[in-house]
Every structure is written in C-alpha cells, then in structure tokens.
Amino acid sequence: MRCEQVVDDLADLAAGHTEVVAPDHVAHVEHCLRCQAEMVQYRKLLRALRTLRTEVLEPSPGLLADVLAGIEEEAERHAIAGLLRGRRVAYLGGLAAATAAAGGAIVLANHARRRVKLAG
C-alpha cells in the first residue's frame, strides 16, 4: 500500500476515529514512519484548534465585568458631555433672549424719546 492511499485517513486517525478507517489503512500507518509523522502534524493542528476553541468560549473571569465597566464609563462620559452641551445651548439661548430683551428696551426707549420730542 502506498502513503497516498491513506492520506485522507490521517486526520481521522489523528482525531482517534480509528473505527471509520479501513483496517489495512490503519495497519499501514502503524508501520509507516512517513504517515505517522504526518499524523503528528494533524494532532498538533487539532490541539491548536482545541486551544483556540476553549480560549474563545471561556473568557477570563474578569473580562465581562471589564467590558461592562468600559461601556458604562463611555456612556457616562457621553452623558456628561451631552449635559454640558445642553447647558451651553441653554446658556446661549438665555443670552440671546437677554440680548433681544435689551434690544427691545432700547428700541422702546428711543421710540418714547422720539414721541416726547414730537410732543414737545
């Protein structure tokens, strides 16, 4: 038997699924150093994938709390910035109203003075 014939079985053998591989293929791998070396590479790959999977599924205990605190902090910062912006708008609005009122008072005063002049 040639190595090329068992190449597709190496991943299954590396994962321990011997039952899905033809017995003569299993026998070849058991006696072939080249196939065994390739199977070792598959095993390393599987181990790396398993590590990756556990790393993704099991975050460190404080991670969720850190993420939530980060979100909260950012939201607070936005809320404070929003409040400051709102206050500035209110301040400018008040300033505009005061200016308009003062302008109106001046117009009224001039009008009254003109009337006094006309009457006098």
Ligand SMILES: [Zn+2]
């Ligand atoms: Zn072989």
